[in-house]
């Protein structure tokens with residue numbers, strides 16, 4: 001059972017610095033950057049699925065024992081990975097309080113740290129959150145860690161005339177990051193309907209919606225793409241999606257943090273990565289109201305160029321202003337447009 005916190009947590013200062021640092025886990029850019037080592041991960045998912053940062057600090061620890069742990073943990077960091085010292089500082093800041101209480105027993109913290117250093121389990125799964133779009137998004141195994149490049153969809157939504165009062169869909173919501181961030185931008189009549197086929201994603205997305213007190217604005221629905229949205233079809237002001245888009249053949253080349261630990265369901269886009277993107281395109285015109293906006297994330301230039309051409313040619317009478325949008329690395333990461 002995930003524990004719920006009524007209000008968003010305050011950010012401890014050390015964690016704010018994470019925003020300023022490059023984050024190395026982008027699935028979107030991860031294709032074959034780091035060859036996987038032949039070793040397979042040995043980390044089992046933790047028995048308690050509550051994200052570490054949301055657990056109450058109930059485990060007293062003598063300061064000397066915590067310091068001894070810090071030294072042992074630091075000694076595990078190879079010289080080639082100085083960023084892990086930073087992670088260790090953040091880990092300790094998240095896991096302990098100034099009055100010497102821990103959010104998990106020390107032996108569990110040891111195991112979590114070992115999994116990060118040895119098995120390359122993403123730091124976000126270790127502490128249970130990612131800082132994204134001005135939010136602290138709870139994440140856990142089985143849910144994609146939201147990526148910084150995806151934050152650009154928030155600006156695109158904000159640029160749509162009258163967006164505040166519209167009904168929006170976030171397809172493949174994962175942690176619910178997009179749904180929660182968009183809902184926070186909406187006025188009293190705006191709503192977000194978010195879908196995901198993964199039960200874990202639905203649980204975590206609902207947790208994040210509750211943590212931000214947005215139950216009256218966001219509905220998380222279990223099911224495939226547009227299927228759970230029958231009754232809002234034709235009424236949506238916008239459809240947003242960051243679907244799985246990595247070609248199946250590229251999955252073995254992903255960084256171990258991604259390929260070993262993040263859900264295949266969130267990554268695998270089929271043979272050329274376009275299976276889900278094309279399915280979503282097919283459903284757009286019946287889902288959107290006239291003048292409605294859509295944006296989805298892609299694997300990069302090749303997919304975006306193909307989709308702009310495909311939509312503009314096949315459905316020229318249904319859509320206008322279809323174009324690719326660059327991410328902060330000047331890659332055509334998004335495709336957006338409007339229903340006529």
Ligand SMILES: C[S@@+](CC[C@H](N)C(=O)[O-])C[C@H]1O[C@@H](n2cnc3c(N)ncnc32)[C@H](O)[C@@H]1O
Nearest residue numbers: 146172173174196197198224225242243244266
């Ligand atoms: C790349 S992740 C994006 C997650 C989140 N929107 C984000 O940007 O962090 C893709 C999401 O699509 C979901 N998904 C995969 N197949 C789906 C389907 N048929 N219907 C709905 N969601 C699906 C996955 O479970 C995963 O959460």
